[in-house]
Amino acid sequence: MMERHFSLKNYNSFGIEVETEFFAAISNEAELIEVLKSNGNKPFRVLGGGSNVLLTEDYKGLTLVMQNKGISILEETASHVLIEVQAGENWHELVLWALENDFGGIENLALIPGSVGAAPIQNIGAYGVELSSVFHRCKALDLESLSFNEFDKAACEFGYRSSVFKTHLKGKVIITRVQFKLSKKTHQTHTQYGALQASLQGKEMSIQNIAASVIAIRKSKLPDPAQIGNSGSFFKNPVIPVNQFKQLQENYPEIPHYPDTAEKIKIPAGWLIEKLGYKGKRFGDAGVHEKQALVLVNYGNAKGVELLNLAQQIQEQVLQNFGVQLEVEVNIF
Ligand SMILES: Cc1cc2nc3c(=O)[nH]c(=O)nc-3n(C[C@H](O)[C@H](O)[C@H](O)COP(=O)(O)OP(=O)(O)OC[C@H]3O[C@@H](n4cnc5c(N)ncnc54)[C@H](O)[C@@H]3O)c2cc1C
Structure with a gap:
């Protein structure tokens, strides 16, 4: 059944309060096609459990949630x-x-x-x-x-x-x-x-x-999303060329690292973020988790854009200090 002006707060693990203009829970493949046909050319998107998304604004379109079981x-x-x-x-x-x-x-x-x-x-x-x-x-x-x-x-x-x-x-x-x-x-x-x-x-x-x-x-x-809103790891662990890694290691001999391919090394993004002092930091209701710096959290009523701004600030600082570009893992809508 199609709902109108529907809150997605309970459909994203960050617990962000945003509204979708239309909403439909899908229980089988035939229903999916039927709903898409009736939606015509209007914008739409799909969610599952909403545990890897950051919703930054109200959506003027149809949000589908897959609920087919078996x-x-x-x-x-x-x-x-x-x-x-x-x-x-x-x-x-x-x-x-x-x-x-x-x-x-x-x-x-x-x-x-x-x-x-x-x-x-x-x-x-x-x-x-x-x-x-x-x-x-x-x-x-x-x-x-x-x-x-x-x-x-x-x-x-x-x-x-x-x-x-x-x-x-x-x-x-x-x-x-x-x-x-x-x-x-x-x-x-x-x-x-x-x-x-x-x-x-x-x-x-x-x-x-x-x-x-x-x-x-x-x-x-890891924080339980039922208690503190989050989407798990917000960034991917960067994979960098061996030469770049060696330079970093000169300045930070203790930097943890794992071989990726013969020419690349993976380093934990959480370590870089923690090194910059962000672990446990809070800016209003948006923050960096106290036990895992890779996880951004919503302490209550953070807006999606506040979390996005925090993520961008972290990316800039990591780039400036370590020369490493952090890639966002979470899907931004
Ligand atoms: C506490 C916590 C811990 C986590 N730990 C891990 C971890 O250890 N490893 C890991 O890999 N991930 C982890 N994640 C991230 C998340 O659990 C996964 O990415 C999960 O697969 C997301 O599923 P979802 O149904 O919630 O996807 P959603 O968040 O609903 O959607 C994610 C993306 O997939 C698209 N999508 C959803 N369903 C479909 C579909 N049926 N067809 C096409 N596109 C679709 C959406 O449009 C969106 O772009 C964690 C998240 C949290 C909150």
Whole structure:
């Protein structure tokens, strides 16, 4: 059903109060096409759980929220299972379902907020695992022709917090279903990440224990959007050429870093921001989280533009002081 002049405060994890002129929750593919047809040429956009967006202004158009539900098993062998999940399913609930069934591959991605349909958009990742490692294919509606296309893994052009849906197909398709290939019985686990390894010490290496550790670590480090509005990491971790990194390291020998490719080094954006003294800083209701400088927070009634201004100020300071351009991970509307 189409709503008018609808508040999106409960539909974005920053908890920003903005209004959309029209609003429709979508429960199946036929309804999606029907709503888009009736919308004609008016502007529209899509949201899942609203946990990777910063809404900066009222929207004069239609906001669609994907709420189609369902998980089905398409194929099963002794070692793997192929599942198809509707875009409106909650990501963490899918992880819990997989754990109950002892299907492996997404346990490290436990407690990431948001919908299944948005998960391929930025190739969600955490604790050494990215969605691309279990992704099989997805179905998406082409918004020009209103016909469905299928995308296999290669077509998605997955990268670090990126995919074709965040680059040249941005705003051109709506993902309606995603297929994942998960493991059965013999699971390949990824526990090299420091904090995860420490938390698993002395425990059985099951996917259930890995997920439990990931959940405990995340709860101790990241603010719960139900309590303090946020969109997780606001910036991507910069990946810089080795030469540039060496120069930085001369001035800051303690700078943490991880090899990316042979010529590039990844450095934690949170470290750069913290070094500039922003951790825990508050400007009105907009601020930088006290435990994780990569997370911007809304303490109550911050406006989207206030958070955007803070983000821009941080980008400028990081560029001036370290010569590093921080790229925003969150989608700005
Ligand atoms: C506390 C917290 C922790 C987080 N931790 C992580 C983390 O560890 N790793 C990580 O990768 N991310 C993390 N995130 C970010 C976020 O959870 C993911 O990006 C998630 O996939 C967003 O899903 P969503 O449904 O909320 O997307 P939304 O915020 O609703 O949308 C994100 C973008 O995708 C588009 N979109 C949404 N659904 C569709 C669709 N069906 N088809 C086409 N386009 C669509 C939207 O237009 C928008 O541009 C975190 C966020 C929070 C709040």
